[in-house]
Amino acid sequence: MIQSIAKIVDYKITGAYNPYVIVNLSIKRLPITVYLLDEYGGILDFKIVHNKRELPVRLNLAKYKTNLIDEKDYIRVVYNGKVIDEKEIQIKGPKIKLLDYNLYFERWVQNSCIIRELHMTLKNEGDVPAYIESARLYIKDSVFSALISNKPNDIAQNETKRFSTYRFLAVGMGYKGLSKLKTYHNVTLELVGPDKKILVRALINFTVKC
Numbered sequence: 001m002i003q004s005i006a007k008i009v010d011y012k013i014t015g016a017y018n019p020y021v022i023v024n025l026s027i028k029r030l031p032i033t034v035y036l037l038d039e040y041g042g043i044l045d046f047k048i049v050h051n052k053r054e055l056p057v058r059l060n061l062a063k064y065k066t067n068l069i070d071e072k073d074y075i076r077v078v079y080n081g082k083v084i085d086e087k088e089i090q091i092k093g094p095k096i097k098l099l100d101y102n103l104y105f106e107r108w109v110q111n112s113c114i115i116r117e118l119h120m121t122l123k124n125e126g127d128v129p130a131y132i133e134s135a136r137l138y139i140k141d142s143v144f145s146a147l148i149s150n151k152p153n154d155i156a157q158n159e160t161k162r163f164s165t166y167r168f169l170a171v172g173m174g175y176k177g178l179s180k181l182k183t184y185h186n187v188t189l190e191l192v193g194p195d196k197k198i199l200v201r202a203l204i205n206f207t208v209k210c
Contacts, residue, residue: 005029006077008087013128016152019061019068021089023075027052032079034059039072065131065154065194069093094130096191096200097123099160105178105210112177113210115144115168122191122200123160130155131193135165138188139178144168183207 036059101120146165191200
């Protein structure tokens with residue numbers, strides 16, 4: 001590879017609505033074509049650079065709000081039909097940590113309550129952005145689901161961010177509300193992406209107050 005013509009300096013993965021990579025290049029000749037390839041050589045995105053003012057190059061890694069997990073891609077620079085430089089992108093994926101949470105309730109019927117909303121602080125310790133669409137709570141034989149109210153609903157690498165939900169609704173039939181002043185232990189909380197990937201699975205405890 002003839003890196004004296006063009007060289008990949010570094011790259012950064014980001015994106016509030018879809019994951020993309022920003023590629024910084026050192027270029028001595030133009031035009032060049034910058035490809036983003038999957039591990040099998042398929043083209044994910046590409047850009048032809050005619051002028052240095054077009055730098056850095058932005059290439060889309062995936063579709064709208066896709067959570068990338070265990071993926072290997074390549075940035076390839078081509079000049080005059082020849083590969084000039086190439087760099088591997090190794091992606092492990094988002095790693096979301098639940099730092100704290102608060103559940104808020106409202107009265108439903110006598111001595112029972114429904115979950116009005118969930119507030120929580122999350123940290124992304126992974127290497128790519130995460131996109132969170134909904135939260136699920138598994139309480140005894142019932143499942144409760146709510147959409148995330150944040151707009152946009154992304155969390156970048158190394159970012160700590162506060163999230164909240166809309167009102168929780170029961171999935172299926174037979175929902176009778178939660179008993180007032182009762183404490184629920186080891187309730188499973190799941191945070192789910194738009195692509196249905198589960199990003200968090202944690203056990204939480206709470207007391208119903210309404």
